[in-house]
Amino acid sequence: MRVEEVKVPLREVRRTIKEFYDPNVWHFITVNGTDLGGKVELKWFFCKYGEKETFKVVTAEAGYDDEIPTITYLIPSAWIAEWELADLFDLKVEGAKKGLFLDPDSPKAPLRRG
Amino acid sequence: MGKRITVPFGSQHVALPEPVRFVFQTENERIVDVEVDVGYVHRGIEKACSTRFKYMQVGYVVARVCGLCAISHTLGYVTAIERLMEVEVPKRALYLRVLVSELDRIHSHLLAMGHTAEVAGYENLFMQTFRYRESVMELLELITGNRVQFDYVCPGGVNRDMTTELEKEIRKKLKELEEKCLWLKDVFENDFSLNLRWKGVGVVTKEMAKEMNVVGPPARAAGLETDVRAEFNYLPFEEVGFKLITRRGGDIYDRNLVRAEEVINSIEMVKNVLDGLPEGEIKVPVKGLPEGETFVRVEAPRGELFYYIKGTKKMVLDRVRIRVPTFANIPVMKKLFIGMDYSDVPATVISFDPCLSCTAR
Numbered sequence: 001m002r003v004e005e006v007k008v009p010l011r012e013v014r015r016t017i018k019e020f021y022d023p024n025v026w027h028f029i030t031v032n033g034t035d036l037g038g039k040v041e042l043k044w045f046f047c048k049y050g051e052k053e054t055f056k057v058v059t060a061e062a063g064y065d066d067e068i069p070t071i072t073y074l075i076p077s078a079w080i081a082e083w084e085l086a087d088l089f090d091l092k093v094e095g096a097k098k099g100l101f102l103d104p105d106s107p108k109a110p111l112r113r114g
Numbered sequence: 115m116g117k118r119i120t121v122p123f124g125s126q127h128v129a130l131p132e133p134v135r136f137v138f139q140t141e142n143e144r145i146v147d148v149e150v151d152v153g154y155v156h157r158g159i160e161k162a163c164s165t166r167f168k169y170m171q172v173g174y175v176v177a178r179v180c181g182l183c184a185i186s187h188t189l190g191y192v193t194a195i196e197r198l199m200e201v202e203v204p205k206r207a208l209y210l211r212v213l214v215s216e217l218d219r220i221h222s223h224l225l226a227m228g229h230t231a232e233v234a235g236y237e238n239l240f241m242q243t244f245r246y247r248e249s250v251m252e253l254l255e256l257i258t259g260n261r262v263q264f265d266y267v268c269p270g271g272v273n274r275d276m277t278t279e280l281e282k283e284i285r286k287k288l289k290e291l292e293e294k295c296l297w298l299k300d301v302f303e304n305d306f307s308l309n310l311r312w313k314g315v316g317v318v319t320k321e322m323a324k325e326m327n328v329v330g331p332p333a334r335a336a337g338l339e340t341d342v343r344a345e346f347n348y349l350p351f352e353e354v355g356f357k358l359i360t361r362r363g364g365d366i367y368d369r370n371l372v373r374a375e376e377v378i379n380s381i382e383m384v385k386n387v388l389d390g391l392p393e394g395e396i397k398v399p400v401k402g403l404p405e406g407e408t409f410v411r412v413e414a415p416r417g418e419l420f421y422y423i424k425g426t427k428k429m430v431l432d433r434v435r436i437r438v439p440t441f442a443n444i445p446v447m448k449k450l451f452i453g454m455d456y457s458d459v460p461a462t463v464i465s466f467d468p469c470l471s472c473t474a475r
Contacts, residue, residue: 023324027340029420030437045409045420050339053346077326077445101153101474110161
């Protein structure tokens with residue numbers, strides 16, 4: 001498996017993805033969050049069409065109160081993964097609405113630790 | 115401009131017995147805006163997998179994400195664990211995994227095809243398709259011990275071996291099934307009414323498929339050559355005759371034909387697995403604790419399934435992330451509805467074969 005991981009500050013995420021992302025070459029899989037306690041590690045996963053196990057992962061860390069930049073300007077389908085982050089981690093994602101995955105009476109931010 | 119009317123589709127709808135809700139804004143019959151709600155039954159499975167269950171139990175938990183593609187979820191998780199812990203799975207077990215995985219694909223595709231026939235008003239084709247599907251369910255029960263949610267795959271291999279009697283029964287049933295599926299493909303391809311109803315409806319172009327990162331049969335029906343079985347080495351598909359099937363139309367008609375052709379290819383693969391099934395063990399022990407992170411892609415019947423796991427040398431993993439195919443296809447469905455006639459909505463939704471059990475895992 002070939003994985004190129006790029007670690008960037010949160011504010012650089014959109015620019016980093018813009019530099020390499022071409023919808024004819026790269027398939028956007030999803031963005032994943034993992035709670036590290038006080039902050040969340042975010043990973044945007046991409047794989048190359050037609051190539052075996054070739055991935056690019058953009059990694060950044062976000063504090064609970066940081067605003068996460070949306071990448072829907074570049075990848076319109078990313079909104080659903082971003083809205084999920086907003087619901088399950090109670091993060092502020094630019095342009096994301098809350099309530100798509102959780103009802104108003106659900107536990108808040110279920111994937112946060114502690 | 116006509117009067118704007120709000121038309122809800124779901125969360126309970128006769129065409130789609132799954133808890134998804136679309137709220138359409140229509141002008142006359144044309145859709146001008148849509149909102150979607152997928153959060154009716156969020157079950158917190160990711161949370162449970164990283165708090166309550168030990169890593170050796172998680173495979174049995176994620177099998178409950180979805181009854182229809184249970185093997186895909188377990189395969190995704192188990193492959194991730196095996197990669198993280200550097201477990202070498204016996205070749206016989208890998209072949210048996212292909213066998214069950216492809217039988218699972220056959221029954222899931224037949225279910226999707228049957229449902230699209232039903233929403234086209236073709237009740238007898240719907241019943242006939244489900245009747246044929248039943249023989250696959252019986253085979254799965256014989257092999258795994260259960261019709262759905264079978265815990266066949268486990269870390270290190272599979273839980274049940276193949277016997278000579280079982281192999282004979284599978285071959286007999288497959289022969290009958292192949293003839294029936296060829297007939298079904300012929301009907302889905304050449305029936306006059308279905309052609310009229312489905313051709314040119316709900317079209318996803320190749321450009322749209324790339325732009326919206328569409329996965330599974332809807333992507334391949336649009337001409338996008340993507341199939342995880344060709345892009346990720348999780349099972350020996352190429353050794354058993356896997357073919358990447360694509361079409362160009364991108365409409366409901368082509369989505370069904372991609373499924374019909376994949377069913378035929380899957381039957382071929384199952385036969386090849388039986389012909390070339392290696393001798394040996396079906397399972398190796400898995401010892402130790404998972405440390406580090408990894409991710410895998412698996413081609414579930416509905417498309418790309420993604421698993422990410424992270425462990426810190428504890429019995430319970432830090433993170434289990436599941437990205438299911440329906441989750442990936444909802445954005446394109448939403449985009450597709452704009453400008454569509456409301457009467458085409460049920461068939462279009464069903465042609466994506468959505469699974470909300472997976473989406474609200």
